[in-house]
Amino acid sequence: MSADMNATNVDSPSLDTLVEELQRGEETWAALSLVARRDLLAALSEATQKHAQEWVDVACSIKQLPPGSQLAGEEWISGPYALLTSVRALSSTLEALEAGRSPLDGFHISKAPGGRVAVRVLPHNVFDRLLLSGFRAEVWSKPGVTAQWMKKAAGFGQRTPKETGGVGVVLGAGNIFSIAPLDTLYELFAHNRVVLLKLNPITDPLQPVLEKVFARFIELGLLRIVTGGVDVGAAAVAHPGIGHVHITGSVKSHDVIVFGPGEEGQARKARGETLLDKPITSELGGVSPTIVVPGDWSERDLAYQAEHIVTQKLHNNGYNCIASQVLVLSDDWPQKETFLATLRKAFSNAPARPAYYPGSDDRCAAAVDLHPGVAQRTADGSRVLLEGVPSSGDAAFAEEYFAPVLTITSLPGLGREFLSRAVAFANQQLEGTLGANVVAHPKTIRELGSDFTGAIGDLHYGTVAVNAWTGVGYLTPLATWGAFPGHTLQDAQSGIGIVHNGLLLDGTERTVVHGPFSPFPRSLVNGEFTLSPRPPWFVTNRTAAVTGRLLTVFAGRASWAKLPAIFASALRG
Template sequence: MRTGMNTVNDHPPSLDTLVEELRRGEETWGSMSLSARRDLLAVLSEALQQHAQEWVDVACSIKRLSPTSQLAGEEWISGPYAVLSGVGALSATLAALEGGRSPLDGFHLSQAPDDRVAVRVLPHTLFDRLLLNGFTAEVWSKPGVTADRLRKAAGLGQRTPKETGGIGLVLGAGNIFSIAPLDTLYELFAHNRVVLLKLNPITDPLLPVLNKVFAPFIELGLLRIVTGGVEFGAAAVAHPGIGHVHITGSVTSHDVIVFGPGEEGRARQTRGEVLLDKPITSELGGVSPTIVVPGNWSKRDLAFQAEHIVTQKLHNNGYNCIASQVLVLSSDWAQKDDFLKALRKAFTDAVARPAYYPGSDDRCAAAVRDHPGTAKQVADGSRVLLEEIPVGDDIAFAEEYFAPVLAVTSLPGQGRDFLDRAAAFANDRLSGTLGANVVAHPRTIRALGADFTRFIADLRYGTVAVNAWTGVGYLTARATWGAFPGHTLQDAQSGIGIVHNGLLLDGTERTVVHGPFRPFPRSVLTGQFTLSPRPPWFVTNRTAAVTGRRLAAFAGRPGWAKLPGIFASALRG
């Protein structure tokens, strides 16, 4: 085991020592003013900007990508950019509280369906309007939670900074490298918990970089970063000095922690006998759908949205908790065959990449084996497209592949009839509730009117994205991220609780994202008047690495002078 105290140490601190150091750090945390906490975030931001290139180089090494490849853009955007954006949002929230204001002051609030309140978190600044023109994001409250309650509760643990929350264990993810740092910051600032962060073994090479980035937190005893295997993780979960556990991973790992391993653990789960003696929150992925609402599309619309859906699947080679797994089409859509033709081309043409995540090739092989006659594997064997899966008890609907496997299924209907069937299928037949994507022509959305709004409200997912990928919700620092509320330890689905949430809101239910149906300049030429070109997270974006690096630099230190370089790179993508 190595720790954040010692990058290389023949005699690392024991678990008891780490917990004792964090206990003293908790006292320090409770004595720190909001201003001092903001200063810590500022130092972290500077350190991350200084070491961002090192971070991305290590990330590319882990994923066996060339640092000069366009795919390196994924590591810039889902790594340093995401963390720097999160730090900026938290800093603004602390500044509002320090000034005696609600973090929601200056944000637009409106009514959402069924007695909900919508908080518009994107765009918030003029920079947002320029850099992500055409994209919006709202955080919806739970039904019955009023705007006044949202304002009064915003800030969570930072409203009472002296009331600390003990020591939390964060079990980091191994796929997206901003997850563990952002989860750590959420524990510290939302819940006032100091943190023992155990890295996923895949991300162990990032330990030296994370030590540098989080140095001020480590020096004050607010954070310890450790590596280790399953045995160390189990010991940390069971340690009496640790009062809370947060995991990003699979539902299988969650259930082992809560109920124990093997047959005995499964028997306990069936009986509802919890073995874990402390609270746990989680983000556990699931089977994410992309629902295509039938309409009248141009050939360029078909090609662009095929690229969009392939991005939703193949970003990070499918090793994303919200990678689209089931594409839902209308069997009555006149353009269904044309769209499938465009999808096959985009799926086949996508840049090949190594299967770095353990077990990926085995899961792809199992998908082919389980779907004889419908599985289409690209020539290099790296990706699997399942056409068409009948609606039924298929494994593709029940288990997350966490691999480059995309299944296609169809439901009958047009208009509201199709929307009702699609919502019921996604809610009741697919495992998990983390994220759902919807693709619909603007004319179709306008024609459906209130029926389309009802459809979005009916989808029981923690993030719903319309003409955007739910990954945009992940990257929006002030949006909430997590499963739809209501899951239990016995049936955790996509998890319990939320993270990110830079406004530190309470009483939230979901995030709803909207994006442009077409990229600039075609959007303007067809009357949509949005200025975003092909997004830099698209797997087809040729300048993603340059744009991602420039976006990360902007997130760390926003300024007008940086915009021309970002726009120039983005437009070439």
């Protein structure tokens, strides 16, 4: 790329040039057959494999992780691994369309609560069953959508590849480094839209790596990657040659972009007047809950689920759009105090890491100031527990902290009574609808039966994870990712639209993920057949870096010969 493209400030003439290049690239994209587009995906996969180590090295540098840190596993799995698996999923979808088939052919489709249909997207093949044993995921349709309609509609823009969608701008995220590449792919393949990718300043050091990874797309004029500050992003979204905007960030950032800053922007929002006369999609995070359904747990169950919830909060130090922010417990659970003691210990003992994300320490301090007598800092002062927060109207329910702060509240009841109250609390009290986690013993799930399934259907979240973290939904390339549908620009909550969605499905509402309550071999005692040990995304996993690298190599070129090393590393974790 030329020097002006790589500059931190893109002035108006340079932006004009970039948009003109992309407009010519749109014509190139329209002329490419599905076979040629699959060839581009193959080139993307090869380049990602070639530069994966460089990607992870730069990511660890940005996040100030020392060489050899087990936490580098997060960067492997949420970086090149996530991109490689998504590339493979899109390639399979194109292959089906080339052959005149629906991308849904061969997938198990069943009924889901409320007149919905469920498409099983995990496991999909034998490798899924081995590497993610005990995990499963479904994409649920909106009520009233039929399986026949979904089969017919699957493929989105790739059903009419010559009908392109113009030039779009993607405003990249600064926390998880596969977000911007995956959003770029979705714009290209779901909507036939060429992309100006504006990186978040935190990720500017990744620009050279991403340009190597997407080299073929850049050569053909399908993608341009720029860096810079707010001025660059503002100029890009307002440019008349840009026909669509996709935003990843906070709802505050979203509202500044859409309505403008300060009191004038708030007044414009109240009137429903936007600064932009173009469609806008978004993924904006929110206040994610973890609901713990009371049951009879063993001491080892208590310890494992404490680690699990700590991971939901402290993966990437809490700088995740679906980091668990509010833990919902039952006041009447006999094991509540024992579990809380176990959780405090796990929260304090989790690996230390720098607060690399701007403003993190300030947000922690603000949480402490707003909760006098409730807030507890860990010994090193880097993390905050807000324990015993009343279950109505707290500031922690209304704003995403994006920091290592975990709020704990409780509700009365047991069984279906508690679960019903917890679902209502999550839907009505918490800001955002991106992801919700539910933890329940398999015996409790069996006892609740249809009441449990109905409760999952009643949660208004774009991804619901049962005995898993919603981050598994993010990593499932055939799953959808985004807020619960129905939000507007004036009340964006967790955003508008979806991404990922490797099958390019239409008419979707949510993804539902299930995982094992206990790791192997204790899972067998609880009536679950799974071979999964402690997952590599757990912050307590000692071999996460090695396992993450091996999984990434496998995602690039799957083979039976690579499985033994992965299993050996995973079992040591």
